[in-house]
Amino acid sequence: MRPERSVLVGPGDDAGVYLLDNGTALVETVDLITPLVNDPFIFGSISTANSLSDVYAMGGRPLTALAILGFSTCDYDSIVIGNILKGAIDVLDKAGVALMGGHSFEDNELKFGLSVTGTIDKERILRVTGAIPGDLLLLTKPIGIGIITTALKGGRIKDNEIEYAVKWMLTLNDRASEAALSAGASAATDITGFGLLGHASNMVKGSEVDFIIEYDEVPVLENAMDFVSGGIVSKGAYNNLKFVQDKVDFNPSLQEEARLLLSDPQTSGGLLVALPERNIEAFKSKGFKFWVIGRVVEGSGKLIVR
Ligand code: CO
Ligand code: CO
Numbered sequence: 001m002r003p004e005r006s007v008l009v010g011p012g013d014d015a016g017v018y019l020l021d022n023g024t025a026l027v028e029t030v031d032l033i034t035p036l037v038n039d040p041f042i043f044g045s046i047s048t049a050n051s052l053s054d055v056y057a058m059g060g061r062p063l064t065a066l067a068i069l070g071f072s073t074c075d076y077d078s079i080v081i082g083n084i085l086k087g088a089i090d091v092l093d094k095a096g097v098a099l100m101g102g103h104s105f106e107d108n109e110l111k112f113g114l115s116v117t118g119t120i121d122k123e124r125i126l127r128v129t130g131a132i133p134g135d136l137l138l139l140t141k142p143i144g145i146g147i148i149t150t151a152l153k154g155g156r157i158k159d160n161e162i163e164y165a166v167k168w169m170l171t172l173n174d175r176a177s178e179a180a181l182s183a184g185a186s187a188a189t190d191i192t193g194f195g196l197l198g199h200a201s202n203m204v205k206g207s208e209v210d211f212i213i214e215y216d217e218v219p220v221l222e223n224a225m226d227f228v229s230g231g232i233v234s235k236g237a238y239n240n241l242k243f244v245q246d247k248v249d250f251n252p253s254l255q256e257e258a259r260l261l262l263s264d265p266q267t268s269g270g271l272l273v274a275l276p277e278r279n280i281e282a283f284k285s286k287g288f289k290f291w292v293i294g295r296v297v298e299g300s301g302k303l304i305v306r
Helices: 040-058 078-095 145-153 163-170 174-182 195-204 224-229 235-247 256-262 277-284
Strands: 007-009 016-019 025-033 061-071 098-106 111-120 135-139 187-190 209-213 248-250 271-276 291-298 303-305
Touching: 025 040, 025 061, 040 061, 040 078, 040 111, 040 163, 040 174, 040 187, 061 078, 078 098, 078 111, 135 277, 145 163, 145 224, 145 235, 174 271, 174 277, 187 195, 195 209, 195 235, 195 256, 195 271, 195 303, 224 256, 235 248, 235 256, 271 277
Parallel strands: 061 098, 209 303, 248 303
Antiparallel strands: 007 016, 016 025, 025 111, 061 111, 135 271, 135 291, 187 271, 209 291
8 A cells, every 4th residue: 555545634634644554544633832821730731632622623532642842941940841741641631642752842932732643433534624505503612712811911811810711721622522423513623723714714615515604603702802892802813814804704794803703713612513403412412512603505615604
């Protein structure tokens, strides 16, 4: 077998999938982030939940991880670094993932993340494309994480006031992934740096479907809209909105603030799942919170936000 024949999913999806000769398929991904909270243990935990997410977004089961850490030896002592790793191991233990090692390097800006490897059923891969007209669109976490962490960095909110946002970032996408698989989802991705609109746009790109997103149904973190109205928006949200603008038909009554909120970059965001309507009860039976934010219709790869 030529090596390239074994690549079932190459670059462009949430993670790559490689088929071994014995029929086992590996799912592989890497991600790293800069600190978005002040507590090193919580930062390590969030980054780990974020790095695991792409495996779950494919419908895979993570097994092993390698840590990547960039830091300036002048600015950070070993206690801080140790606490980042403790936070990571805490989440890996909960996810049943073994830390196999890692690599650190000198960097002016602190960075931490993981490369994660898992296995996946090659017949049940949750690709980013594949949504079918009639599918419902489900979102498993509220958006606004980037706005809340921007507010924290700007001193507009304190560490102890963002616990609700931290709780969502620490929520693994494992159960959402299982629910999507067992309910026969057509497609799924996780909402991260490109925001809800950016990732939704990836799901319709080059396809013959459109997504209709009901703005009022999109769950938003407490206070996030107030911060946007007060001008607390990350640069990433502006960039994301600029990038998707010509692929989205916005309801003209939606203000710039609402459009920026929908473009807010997320860290460890939820899954966006396209699921046949008849299978919604199977998804619900897994017993965790999710929101129906729209549906899939025949179209030409556009997003319609009402
Ligand atoms: Co992803
Ligand atoms: Co990623």
